[in-house]
Amino acid sequence: MNMAGRDESELNLNSPWVKILYPLPFLLFLLVWHLCTGNDPQKQFIFSSPEKVWQALLRLIESGELWTNSLVTISEALAGFLLGTTIGAVLGLALWYSRLVAQISRPYITALSAVPIFALSPIIISWFGIEITSKIMLAFLSTVCMALVQSYMGAMSVEKRYLKLMQVVGAKRSQTFRLVVVPSSLIWVLNAMKINIGLALMGAFIGEFISSEHGLGCMIVKASALYDMATVFVGIFALIVIALVFTFIIEKLENRLMVWKKL
Amino acid sequence: MTALSIEALQFSFADADKVVNDFHLQAESGEIICLLGASGCGKTTVLNLIAGLLKPSGGKIQLSTRKSAAETGIDVGYIFQNDALFPWRTVEGNLLLASDLNPILSKAQALDKMGQYLDVFHLSKSVLKKFPSQLSGGMRQRVSIIQTLMFEPELILLDEPFSALDYYTKLSLEEEFCQLVRSQGKTAILVTHDIEEAVAMADRAYIMNGGKLEREFVIRAPHQEESRSTATNEARGSSVFAEHYRLIWKELKQVVGSKD
Numbered sequence: 052m053n054m055a056g057r058d059e060s061e062l063n064l065n066s067p068w069v070k071i072l073y074p075l076p077f078l079l080f081l082l083v084w085h086l087c088t089g090n091d092p093q094k095q096f097i098f099s100s101p102e103k104v105w106q107a108l109l110r111l112i113e114s115g116e117l118w119t120n121s122l123v124t125i126s127e128a129l130a131g132f133l134l135g136t137t138i139g140a141v142l143g144l145a146l147w148y149s150r151l152v153a154q155i156s157r158p159y160i161t162a163l164s165a166v167p168i169f170a171l172s173p174i175i176i177s178w179f180g181i182e183i184t185s186k187i188m189l190a191f192l193s194t195v196c197m198a199l200v201q202s203y204m205g206a207m208s209v210e211k212r213y214l215k216l217m218q219v220v221g222a223k224r225s226q227t228f229r230l231v232v233v234p235s236s237l238i239w240v241l242n243a244m245k246i247n248i249g250l251a252l253m254g255a256f257i258g259e260f261i262s263s264e265h266g267l268g269c270m271i272v273k274a275s276a277l278y279d280m281a282t283v284f285v286g287i288f289a290l291i292v293i294a295l296v297f298t299f300i301i302e303k304l305e306n307r308l309m310v311w312k313k314l
Numbered sequence: 315m316t317a318l319s320i321e322a323l324q325f326s327f328a329d330a331d332k333v334v335n336d337f338h339l340q341a342e343s344g345e346i347i348c349l350l351g352a353s354g355c356g357k358t359t360v361l362n363l364i365a366g367l368l369k370p371s372g373g374k375i376q377l378s379t380r381k382s383a384a385e386t387g388i389d390v391g392y393i394f395q396n397d398a399l400f401p402w403r404t405v406e407g408n409l410l411l412a413s414d415l416n417p418i419l420s421k422a423q424a425l426d427k428m429g430q431y432l433d434v435f436h437l438s439k440s441v442l443k444k445f446p447s448q449l450s451g452g453m454r455q456r457v458s459i460i461q462t463l464m465f466e467p468e469l470i471l472l473d474e475p476f477s478a479l480d481y482y483t484k485l486s487l488e489e490e491f492c493q494l495v496r497s498q499g500k501t502a503i504l505v506t507h508d509i510e511e512a513v514a515m516a517d518r519a520y521i522m523n524g525g526k527l528e529r530e531f532v533i534r535a536p537h538q539e540e541s542r543s544t545a546t547n548e549a550r551g552s553s554v555f556a557e558h559y560r561l562i563w564k565e566l567k568q569v570v571g572s573k574d
Contacts, residue, residue: 216398219365220465221388222415230414234402311402311445 099280104288107281116270121289123266124255127183128293131190132244132251138191139198140240147206147232148224164196172257186258186266193254194247198240205239206232238312241305248297252290316378317343317501318364318469324372325356325363325525333359335525337373341469344499346492348506348516349527350562352570356525357505361471364503365392377469391467395474397458399446405457406442412464424464431460435490452483459491470495472504476511488515509566513558514550521562523569531565533558 063069081101088100095103111117146153172189179185209232217227259268267286274282306313323337334356341347349357362368364375377389399408406428413424432439435456446454455475462470476484492515495502506512512519517534520527549555 210398212394212396212398213400215367215394216392218367219388219390219392220411220415226415230411231400234400237402309402311447314445314447 096278097280099284103281104284107279108285108288111282111285117285117289120265120267120270120286121293123183124252124259124268124290125293127186127255127258127266128190128248128251130187131192131254132194132247132297134187135191135194135251136198136240136244136247139195139200140202140243143199143202143204144206144228144233144236144240146203147228153203153207160196160199164200168193168254169257172261176258176262181262181264186255186263189258190251190254193250197246197250198243201239201243201246202236205236208239209235237308241301241308244301245298248294248301252294256290315343317341317345318503319376319378320364320373321376322373323360323363323370323375325359325368325370333525334363334370337526339520339527341501341503343468343501344496345517346495346502346504346515348504348512348519349522350506350509350512350519350566351522353507355522357522358473359525360522361392361473361503361505364469365390365471388465388467389469391462391465391470393459393462393470393472393475395477397446397454399454399458399461401446403445404442405444405446405449408446408457408461409442409464411461412466416465427464428460431463434494435460436486450483452479452487455479455483455487456490459487463494468500470500470502472502474506475504477506477508484511485514491515509559509562510550512562513555519558519562521565521569528569529565531558531562 084098085101088094088098094100108117146156168189171192175188175192176185179188213231213235214227217231222230255266256268259266260272263269267289271283271286274280274286318339318341320337320339323334324332325334326332337356337360339347349360351357359368363370399405400411403411409428409431410421410424413419413421428442429439432441437453437456437460441449441453441457446457449457455478459475476487479487488511491502494500504512504515513533517532519531519533521529521531
């Protein structure tokens with residue numbers, strides 16, 4: 052018998068003790084950071100330090116700057132995420148209807164997925180301006196391909212026996228789509244949503260980074276120009292927190308929609 | 315009454331030899347027919363052709379019980395070796411598939427029918443709220459059979475439906491299924507590798523070889539009402555049962571041996 056395997060299976064991953072372990076790597080990271088930068092002003096200028104970042108965080112919260120910029124980035128990323136994921140998922144699932152269209156679309160989808168969003172950003176900004184629309188478009192373009200590809204793969208990996216059953220019982224194609232293809236592909240769509248959180252934030256961030264007046268990207272660019280590394284780190288941590296909150300919401304949604312998967 | 319008539323059925327996959335070749339079969343209402351044979355002899359392909367999942371390259375399949383658009387049921391039901399229960403739907407949701415697809419069958423009618431079948435297959439109502447992943451193999455296959463029956467098919471095709479079940483579950487399911495088919499006058503075509511299952515369930519068994527029926531065994535003649543109504547499992551210990559088993563095994567050995 053594999054003793055290591057048995058020990059692992061006996062571990063209750065939902066116990067409060069395991070939850071206590073979650074912040075441990077982060078605290079370790081802060082400790083190492085603190086020890087490396089110490090009281091050396093030169094090192095702190097380049098790498099900042101946990102204390103300086105904490106002070107910058109308090110300052111940015113107090114001034115309202117962090118909240119305002121975060122809200123702008125969240126709005127842009129969320130709008131792009133919703134648009135990209137919805138349109139991508141609908142198109143990806145709809146490709147199930149026609150193998151011919153799916154076949155012809157494949158190289159275009161691959162080509163679009165391969166273009167770095169950074170390369171598209173000057174074009175998008177010159178087309179849609181430096182306001183919020185260009186950032187939403189960049190977040191949209193960052194997410195749409197992922198949702199499309201994942202949903203299409205989900206639709207094409209529906210188990211043959213379900214399709215056979217629907218064919219035998221005389222279901223129409225639209226009924227098979229609604230009752231089998233969509234629910235069966237849901238896990239793929241949810242996975243795309245999880246990946247797209249990061250991509251949407253990246254799209255919005257790149258837009259802000261290149262040209263904007265508000266948002267975390269803009270805040271980071273301005274701070275790095277002034278060698279204010281503490282503010283740069285606050286911006287990065289804010290982006291991480293936003294991504295974690297979005298991921299948490301999607302995982303809750305997944306638990307609700309995929310009850311059967313957890314049994 | 316002839317429920318199914320197949321004449322000179324032919325089928326081959328692209329550029330391959332004929333998988334089904336000059337296949338003839340007549341099945342009466344209330345009859346259970348069993349197809350035996352070595353793997354690859356075309357048994358499942360015949361079922362797929364009858365179900366309309368494949369298009370024959372020649373021959374004719376006629377169902378005398380073809381339903382009109384105004385009726386609720388379907389012509390052919392198919393029970394697969396691995397059930398096709400949707401994991402994202404509860405048992406009730408899976409069983410209500412018939413009313414989801416057919417607006418003529420109201421939900422109330424479907425629920426009523428569902429209750430009757432649950433009784434026949436000894437399933438309690440508590441199972442309805444469960445998901446397929448929460449059921450045992452035997453329960454899943456029972457639910458799968460009910461799901462098919464909810465569509466009221468006149469002809470039921472079964473592709474090794476009991477092969478993955480434990481022995482005792484298999485015996486009771488075979489018996490429940492046979493009683494239901496015979497009492498409702500439906501027709502069933504069963505594909506199996508299990509000679510005991512064939513003798514226990516079938517009225518007629520056939521050995522298939524090279525895509526056609528090679529040998530027929532009449533296990534329960536239509537006029538032998540007594541043997542047809544006998545509980546399937548009670549007959550297992552009888553000498554008649556053993557004789558049928560011996561004859562089929564002898565023939566099957568020859569067919570499989572000649573293939574090797």
